[in-house]
Amino acid sequence: MAAKIISGKDIAKEIREALKAEVSELKEKHGIVPGLVTILVGDNPASVSYVTAKQRAAHELGFHSIQDNQPEDITEEALLSLIKKYNDDPAIHGILVQLPLPRHIDERKVIYAIDPRKDVDGFHPVNVGKMVIGEPCFLPCTPHGILVLLDRAGVEVSGAEAVVVGRSNIVGKPIANLLIQKRKPVGNATVTVCHTGTKDLSFHTRRADILIVAAGRPKVITADMVKEGVVVIDVGVNRIGTTPEGKAILCGDVDFDSVKEKAAAITPVPGGVGPMTITMLMKNTLESAKMWAGLPSEVA
Numbered sequence: 001m002a003a004k005i006i007s008g009k010d011i012a013k014e015i016r017e018a019l020k021a022e023v024s025e026l027k028e029k030h031g032i033v034p035g036l037v038t039i040l041v042g043d044n045p046a047s048v049s050y051v052t053a054k055q056r057a058a059h060e061l062g063f064h065s066i067q068d069n070q071p072e073d074i075t076e077e078a079l080l081s082l083i084k085k086y087n088d089d090p091a092i093h094g095i096l097v098q099l100p101l102p103r104h105i106d107e108r109k110v111i112y113a114i115d116p117r118k119d120v121d122g123f124h125p126v127n128v129g130k131m132v133i134g135e136p137c138f139l140p141c142t143p144h145g146i147l148v149l150l151d152r153a154g155v156e157v158s159g160a161e162a163v164v165v166g167r168s169n170i171v172g173k174p175i176a177n178l179l180i181q182k183r184k185p186v187g188n189a190t191v192t193v194c195h196t197g198t199k200d201l202s203f204h205t206r207r208a209d210i211l212i213v214a215a216g217r218p219k220v221i222t223a224d225m226v227k228e229g230v231v232v233i234d235v236g237v238n239r240i241g242t243t244p245e246g247k248a249i250l251c252g253d254v255d256f257d258s259v260k261e262k263a264a265a266i267t268p269v270p271g272g273v274g275p276m277t278i279t280m281l282m283k284n285t286l287e288s289a290k291m292w293a294g295l296p297s298e299v300a
């Protein structure tokens, strides 16, 4: 069986159209413009390209958006006071500090410094805690995007065996948590969480009806490790080379070419989860703007 390709790119485009309409309505009816600041420390090429994509999306939706570039050697103290400035800025509803940060800066301190009501990444412990107990909050963008992808692709999640490979704070842990919740439309799965050190990884992955891979290693999941008819969500973004024109060559954590022959559905890399991550950042920022204005919102 050749898999249905779940195009995150197309689904993201549809959702952004809907968000755009909502942004204009918010502007017309209430005079509110969602505001997003993305803070980039240094000039790591991958980080620059992600932040640029986020800013482009924000512009396209009609957000007030600020790209705040800081030098690699900014002190932790200066970065923390910059965050405080945006915490206190009423035109800003979402603050994103691009990770990873240089080694001399404590990421924990930075995440704790962001006002949880502007934490559109969903990384602050207040939001992580609310997510775990099922309260309205900012969901982390990648797991949030995966929920939407599964919903839009019509995947039956309730009662399914979902296997997550990877246990990071930004993908593995939160997606496993969300999938076990009594949550509609996507939830009520039976979840196993593995990682690259799991004994007999393929014993687990072969049981999966839904396989979510965020291992951070190129092509760790091969065709022999999955069952016929599985739905595969590939979260990996690995740069494995450069084209003669100087563009990065990307691949996922799944060996797409072989796995697609056995899967019922699969997300590609690029064009799968990545565009959804950015779209959910926009969604969270819009919901934040509504919350700050005292309007009904999904995050409060």
Ligand SMILES: Nc1nc(=O)c2c([nH]1)NC[C@@H]1CN(c3ccc(C(=O)N[C@@H](CCC(=O)O)C(=O)O)cc3)C=[N+]21
Pocket: 049, 050, 053, 096, 097, 098, 099, 100, 121, 141, 237, 248, 250, 269, 270, 271, 272, 273, 274, 275, 277, 278
């Ligand atoms: N505070 C913070 N929040 C983040 O959300 C965050 C972060 N730091 N640090 C890095 C990771 C990574 N991430 C991606 C977003 C979009 C694509 C994406 O759109 N990828 C395109 C390809 C992009 C390309 O060509 O490089 C695709 O898969 O089609 C990928 C990765 C967000 N992250």
